[in-house]
Amino acid sequence: MDKTGQPNTMSHTASAMGRRWSFSIGTVKGTAVRIHATFLLLLAWAGLSGWLSAGPAAALHIVTLLVLVFVCVVLHEFGHIFAARRFGVRTPEVVLLPIGGVSRLERIPDEPRAEFVIAIAGPLVTLAIALVLLMVLGRMPTVEEIQQGQGWHGLMAQLAYVNIALFLFNLIPAFPMDGGRVLRAGLATWLGHTQGTRVAAGIGQACAVFLGLMGLLSGNIILVLVAVFVYFAAGSENGIVALRDITAGKPARDSMIDNFVRLHATDPVAAAASALIHSDQREFPVVNREGCLAGFLSRDGIIRALAGPGQDTAIAEVMQEIPQVSQWTRMDEIVPMLTGGAAAVGVADDDGRCLGYITWENLMEELMISRALRGRPSPGSTAPAKTGH
Template sequence: MSWSYSIGKIGGTVLRVHVTFVLLIIWITASAWAAEGPQAALINMLFILSVFACVVLHEFGHATMAARFGVRTPDITLLPIGGLARLERIPENPKQEILIAVAGPAVNVVIFLILTIFLGGSGWLSDLQSLDNPGQSFWGRLALVNALLVAFNLIPAFPMDGGRVFRAVLALFMDRVKATQVAARTGQVIAVLFAYWGLTSGNPILVLIAAFIFFAAGAESSDAAMRGLAHRSAARDAVITSFVSLAPDDTLDTAAQAILHSSQSEFPVLTPDGQFVGFVTRESVLARPDPEFRQRPVSEIMFDNVPVVSLKTGMDDVLDAFAKGRIPAVAVIGKTGNFVGFINRENIGEWFILARGS
């Protein structure tokens, strides 16, 4: 996700913080300082950080359960509206998806029990209007927030946790793509209700959450439809076979000329005998416009750790390859191991539009 920065790595999962989350911390701290002084500002800042620590644990609950089914979580991003765990893929087994979805709220239940039973924290619904009041019990406020996280996440608004459970249950009785479409529409209806509630109550956070749910539901529905088509398609259906290539010892000046005379964003690098060794991207060349770079070989800046598939490889495997990491494209080889073309993200989108219409 753009505008997010890594702050560490836990068990193979990169923890990222979106810049707007940092701005939220600054705003809350400054507001509390101006209203009640430095002590209140410190308490409120620690409280917000504690809340998002609980959110991180919630997301790692999803990641840990997903790992049990062989699904990696490349990164978790902290946003002002919560956390976002990016799974490589969503298991198509509905029972596995249900377990992954409920694992996050289950973590908040455990935190709530620890705070109330062992730390004596107690909160009441009447305290919701003053959660930012440092005079209230710190543990009580944190326990109440975890209870709210459980209740909020189990609302059947896809793609929230409750919505994913709803989609998985539907998938037990109907096609997965159809189940996703039903769950997405339900989520968008709930999002509209959230937006109305936020506008009439003057709560901008609800409006922000509603917008996130609405657009995320649409994106998830499109992704499920793409996955449905991918099951019936192979790499040969989307491969780009007309392209300009480069040699490993070509200079960046040669690559710059290729950029000027073509519309490609990725250039395969091939040995004299046609063997694929990597990709050079338009961005990597344009990032080095100074004369001292012009005579450097493209092999110095090429991406050489990219997936290679055959023409018969299923498109679902191609989609998985893009989900696993930040790669410019996937190389496609023929029966004899010769390079025949590549697939990039733009071409996947074009393939999806045309395949859906046929």
């Protein structure tokens, strides 16, 4: 499985989780390889259960197999990463989760040919590994070899099988699988990026429904879970592209929240709690004496501060940092900040004073408004200029 650091709500949470519970095991040509703690838990669990059920040799076998699969997944990810480098896209890190690798590409080129090459490179690496293993084995492994997996020969048979399965799984034409991106790139060459994504997302969701039905009929609960995940991922990819489409080229001031309660850095947390009760805001920009943005405080942050440091603590001590942009910064630069994990983006006027802020929720509202206006039956109706093209 593959996810690029591209904006969708699921990878939004996944990226925050990925960073918090992972550690780096090395850097290859500027890309840090990080392992998620749950992957080590999986290794430990598999080793332990192998030992208990079939002894130390079985435990060693299963752990070796998992580590080799892990190496294959890393190679797959580096297929994407090196392909992306050819188009001038750097990848700061790749995180290994039990469900697969997540490469955090700085961006994915909208240009269909580039996206196609980057998306297909990973599965091609996986296919190459499978072919090399099959050549070494000299033939297709038998079902017994794969099930029993005895010795080095059995290990190679199992590894070849896993790589073939990974190759096929990744080519399912649905986001976030590589096949979804390959499909989108193909459709985008003659439909354009936005329309191509819409059609690709529809095909992906149809695939998800089919997978889900197969899972239900065969009683395979994992397949059903994968189908649900794929269904929502496809929808969210579609939403993101539509969002980029409606905000493209617009300055921050067109999308920011500019009617809001602000907190003062020197005030106590009690003042924040009071603002939470007396307004319908759930997050508050914090300003300093000059009116410049000093930080940000969410409802959860306020509750944590009340329970921890206490209501007399200065807000400055419990607030979080958020990125700040000028009111003229284009939304094209701001959307990736929010999908990259920022709680909000502060917007400053020309003198550096806090003018407003942008959150993921308010961008989603803008998207809903734009869709509602577009969905109006009379094509001649004049939509406000704000909805773009």
